Amino acid sequence: MLLKKRLVVLFSVLFLGTLLYIRCNSFVQNEYVITPIATHYSGQSFVGSVACMECHAQIYNTHIKTAHYNTSSIASDLTIKGNTSLNENELDVNDSIYLKIEQNNGLFYQKAYLKDSDSLITSHKIDLVIGSGVKGQSFLNWRADSLFQIHTSYFTKSNSWIKSPGFRDSILQNNRRTSARCLECHTTYVETRVSDSQKNRNAYNKNRFINGIDCERCHGPAGEHVKFHKEHPKKLEAKHIKTTKSLTRQQQLDACALCHSGPRKLKMKPEFSYTIGEDLNKFSSPDFFSTRRELDVHGNQYGMLMASKCFKESETMTCATCHDPHKNERSNTSKFINKCISCHDKSSDCSLDMTTRTNSTQNCITCHMPKIKSKSMFKTTAIAKDTISVSVYSHHIRVYQNSID
Numbered sequence: 001m002l003l004k005k006r007l008v009v010l011f012s013v014l015f016l017g018t019l020l021y022i023r024c025n026s027f028v029q030n031e032y033v034i035t036p037i038a039t040h041y042s043g044q045s046f047v048g049s050v051a052c053m054e055c056h057a058q059i060y061n062t063h064i065k066t067a068h069y070n071t072s073s074i075a076s077d078l079t080i081k082g083n084t085s086l087n088e089n090e091l092d093v094n095d096s097i098y099l100k101i102e103q104n105n106g107l108f109y110q111k112a113y114l115k116d117s118d119s120l121i122t123s124h125k126i127d128l129v130i131g132s133g134v135k136g137q138s139f140l141n142w143r144a145d146s147l148f149q150i151h152t153s154y155f156t157k158s159n160s161w162i163k164s165p166g167f168r169d170s171i172l173q174n175n176r177r178t179s180a181r182c183l184e185c186h187t188t189y190v191e192t193r194v195s196d197s198q199k200n201r202n203a204y205n206k207n208r209f210i211n212g213i214d215c216e217r218c219h220g221p222a223g224e225h226v227k228f229h230k231e232h233p234k235k236l237e238a239k240h241i242k243t244t245k246s247l248t249r250q251q252q253l254d255a256c257a258l259c260h261s262g263p264r265k266l267k268m269k270p271e272f273s274y275t276i277g278e279d280l281n282k283f284s285s286p287d288f289f290s291t292r293r294e295l296d297v298h299g300n301q302y303g304m305l306m307a308s309k310c311f312k313e314s315e316t317m318t319c320a321t322c323h324d325p326h327k328n329e330r331s332n333t334s335k336f337i338n339k340c341i342s343c344h345d346k347s348s349d350c351s352l353d354m355t356t357r358t359n360s361t362q363n364c365i366t367c368h369m370p371k372i373k374s375k376s377m378f379k380t381t382a383i384a385k386d387t388i389s390v391s392v393y394s395h396h397i398r399v400y401q402n403s404i405d
Ligand code: HEC
Pocket: 047, 048, 049, 051, 052, 053, 054, 055, 056, 215, 216, 219, 222, 223, 225, 226, 229, 230, 235, 236, 237, 238, 239, 241, 242, 243, 244, 245
């Protein structure tokens, strides 16, 4: 009798349990559907930073003001920094040809004219802008599914147009193929048409093109992460995403070195295949034999930092020690000085007293990370050989005899 009662109780519990289980599951069946904007080689989906806003609002709001986020965009009067109505809106190619950037119904063109007759010889639409404009911008033109860089670039320091860095003197050039490597450092993801054929390395899928260095460029495609947390709003532990604490120091450095270690040589793996947490050296290696290896706009902050005692003799220093990757902190000198002082607070660290060390014209940064002039990004002024160059902070932190800039 007792046994029968117990069995009834047991079955009722099981029955109710099953009911509850089905009901709970039907809650989860409020399934979140991922709408990918592109799909990575790994099969993971990109969903874009708008999908992160809901749960990471603070990061999102500062992120969209960074040079990273704005480093590539569709051409418009908001994204092209140069003034097309500028008096100086002309660029000499040689003795017979000059260029103008003209605006027509909100579209932008680079037009080439003959000097003696002012007759139009070529016209190229500006479709994409590379560079947020801190130092300058270059412009790309779509021809079918291929991208080409045009002759003109914008130079912020002089607010004028210049010949694109690396282009030849006196020759009108609009046919420089834009390689996937170029886009790899300036966009989040681009689907290449002929993924790793050597022949046609500049064919892309226009509909699978994510401009700017967005969240998922650094953190990896996050479709699964968004899906999980949308479906489980009470779970506060990060799922389907690499967390910072799970990464070694080298893995954290690699996430920046991908683009901040100068030109790199690819190792049989297509552009855009690397994602955070992987060993970057398996994808590409620093190109020490390149002629462009010196510190420049396409700089090597990683290599320079690695050579510094600060890096070698501290165990935890990464780029994030000084830089908050989610904020635009350009020229926030006092913040950076405080970072130096957080490790160098002893007066014996530097013979200068603290007030002399931290003023606006002379401080830790100007003396120990002096600016060096770019050899590729400059404008030659009317006075022969006189050039205006951009300057880049040296990340080789050390004692310099005299600051260079
Ligand atoms: C529905 C909410 C939700 C959405 C949408 C969401 N996340 Fe998260 N995310 C979380 C939660 C919860 C955590 C764990 C707690 C935390 O670290 O904030 C997390 C953690 C993370 C972490 C790990 C941080 C660390 O190192 O510990 C990263 C990186 C991240 N999210 C990136 C993204 C990106 C990129 C997107 C957009 C593509 C996104 N998240 C969208 C909820 C969300």
